[in-house]
Amino acid sequence: MNIAVYCGSNPGRNDHFAQAARDLGIWIAVHGHALVYGGSSVGLMGVLSSNVLAAGGNAYGVEPRFFIDAGVAQHDLTELVVVDTMSERKAKMIELADAFVALPGGVGTLEEISEIMSCVRLGLDVGECFFLNIDGFYNPLIELLHGMEQQGFIERGDLERFHFLESVEQLTRCLDRAERTPLAARATAAELAELRAEVSRESQAELEAERAAFYAPLQPDWAGASEAEPHQ
Ligand SMILES: C/C(=C\CNc1ncnc2c1ncn2[C@@H]1O[C@H](COP(=O)(O)O)[C@@H](O)[C@H]1O)CO
Numbered sequence: 248m249n250i251a252v253y254c255g256s257n258p259g260r261n262d263h264f265a266q267a268a269r270d271l272g273i274w275i276a277v278h279g280h281a282l283v284y285g286g287s288s289v290g291l292m293g294v295l296s297s298n299v300l301a302a303g304g305n306a307y308g309v310e311p312r313f314f315i316d317a318g319v320a321q322h323d324l325t326e327l328v329v330v331d332t333m334s335e336r337k338a339k340m341i342e343l344a345d346a347f348v349a350l351p352g353g354v355g356t357l358e359e360i361s362e363i364m365s366c367v368r369l370g371l372d373v374g375e376c377f378f379l380n381i382d383g384f385y386n387p388l389i390e391l392l393h394g395m396e397q398q399g400f401i402e403r404g405d406l407e408r409f410h411f412l413e414s415v416e417q418l419t420r421c422l423d424r425a426e427r428t429p430l431a432a433r434a435t436a437a438e439l440a441e442l443r444a445e446v447s448r449e450s451q452a453e454l455e456a457e458r459a460a461f462y463a464p465l466q467p468d469w470a471g472a473s474e475a476e477p478h479q
Pocket of ligand 1: 256
């Protein structure tokens with residue numbers, strides 16, 4: 248599956264964000280998926296893509312020419328698709344991807360995932376829309392969406408199609424399930440809540456083992472330094 252990930256061009260101030268980008272990148276590679284992303288080497292985008300590549304996965308960048316000229320494109324991508332405008336980039340990423348994930352980020356991330364939310368709401372069947380809500384980063388957006396529903400701007404059914412997950416473990420379970428489920432029969436938020444409850448210590452241990460196996464051949468000092476406390 249081609250997984251589009253939108254995230255900050257800055258790393259943010261919470262180390263859990265980079266840890267999540269790293270874990271998601273490794274998971275994408277180890278599980279034979281491909282990353283579709285904005286193509287930059289900076290911030291969380293850089294952490295994510297470099298970990299996909301380092302773990303032997305495929306990463307497709309879609310980068311406007313002016314960012315390449317500014318020197319922020321990631322090196323050694325599987326393919327760098329060069330476009331002229333930000334609008335072209337968004338359209339190309341939608342064309343290439345089967346599922347869409349927003350990690351923490353700034354207004355660029357919000358703009359990109361908002362287009363996906365809008366497509367999902369209009370029933371355009373672009374693919375499922377996930378938010379990685381690390382340490383409650385997206386809680387204000389959840390609140391805003393509920394406010395929109397209460398004020399009659401969106402329907403409860405719309406809300407249920409935007410999936411907010413609290414950890415990489417929960418997200419990857421849902422991505423696995425999205426891959427196996429025909430678009431028309433994909434999960435509602437209630438079903439995903441049930442699935443979240445099922446996420447066991449075993450799946451966390453599995454991810455930890457994958458990460459440990461990946462880092463084992465590397466320098467022990469920076470492998471250790473990169474292992475922050477697991478987040479939940
Ligand atoms: C290259 C310049 C400044 C460095 N800033 C960025 N570099 C690369 N990509 C960026 C930059 N700023 C925004 N983006 C794009 O927006 C999305 C994420 O943005 P967010 O606002 O950080 O969430 C992502 O698609 C980036 O491509 C000087 O021109």
